[in-house]
Amino acid sequence: MSEPQSGWRIELAVNGQHRSATVEPRTSLGDYLRLEAGCTGVHLGCEHGVCGACTVLVDGRAVRSCLMLAVQADGAEVTTVEGLAAPDGTFHPVQQAMRDAHGLQCGFCTPGVLMTFAALTAGEAAAGEQEMIEAMSGHICRCTGYQGIRRAAKALAQSVSGAGEAA
Ligand code: FES
Ligand code: FES
Incomplete structure (x- = not known):
């Protein structure tokens, strides 16, 4: 610099x-x-x-x-x-999870939520469901009531732990 x-x-x-x-x-x-x-x-x-x-x-x-x-x-x-998405447009797993769980409405909060989920699901020390839900305390969503976001967190935590068990 x-x-x-x-x-x-x-x-x-x-x-x-x-x-x-x-x-x-x-x-x-x-x-x-x-x-x-x-x-x-x-x-x-x-x-x-x-x-x-x-x-x-x-x-x-x-x-x-x-x-x-x-x-x-x-x-x-x-x-x-x-x-986040692949060059061919394929969604990142966190994007897919949020889409599948209807975790967004207006979408204003969504990029931030996605990036927090991406950080928490990356690497070997991936977070569990509870940690992901607790991380949502740092995100304000005025639309969804958080239920869809919680479902996405649960699905992501399950897929991450499933991948870990399969490895
Ligand atoms: S704009 Fe950065 S935390 Fe709200
Ligand atoms: S989807 Fe509108 S603020 Fe979260």
């Missing part, structure tokens, strides 16, 4: 694509992703860390992009909801 006269120069990967940009020190990662990287699936609701809609993955961890500065993501690999 370097500091030219007009801002800070950062380099990062967004959904597998290398990007370099000059950003103001106060620019949030969420604003950078939406306004500079074109990732409008990053939804900004409260912009103070409460609603969870802006959640993205930074080096595999779910973070609230409204609370992280773009300069803090220098050198990181960032994944947004746009990066």
Whole structure:
């Protein structure tokens, strides 16, 4: 990261694509992703860390992009909801689970929920159903009453533990 006269120069990967940009020190990662990287699936609701809609993955961890500065993501690999599906459009398992469980209505909260589920189901230490449901305490949904989201969490936890047992 370097500091030219007009801002800070950062380099990062967004959904597998290398990007370099000059950003103001106060620019949030969420604003950078939406306004500079074109990732409008990053939804900004409260912009103070409460609603969870802006959640993205930074080096595999779910973070609230409204609370992280773009300069803090220098050198990181960032994944947004746009990066979940396969290049041929096949849904990521978390997307499929939410679809199957009717876990969304207006969809505003959905990208954040998906990214939290993606973080929790990745890797060998995948979360169980209860952990996934508890993680939903960090996501506000005004539409669904959370029941569909809970069903998706349950299905994901079962498929992850089933995959673990089969391995
Ligand atoms: S917009 Fe980031 S938590 Fe609400
Ligand atoms: S589906 Fe509308 S806010 Fe969650």
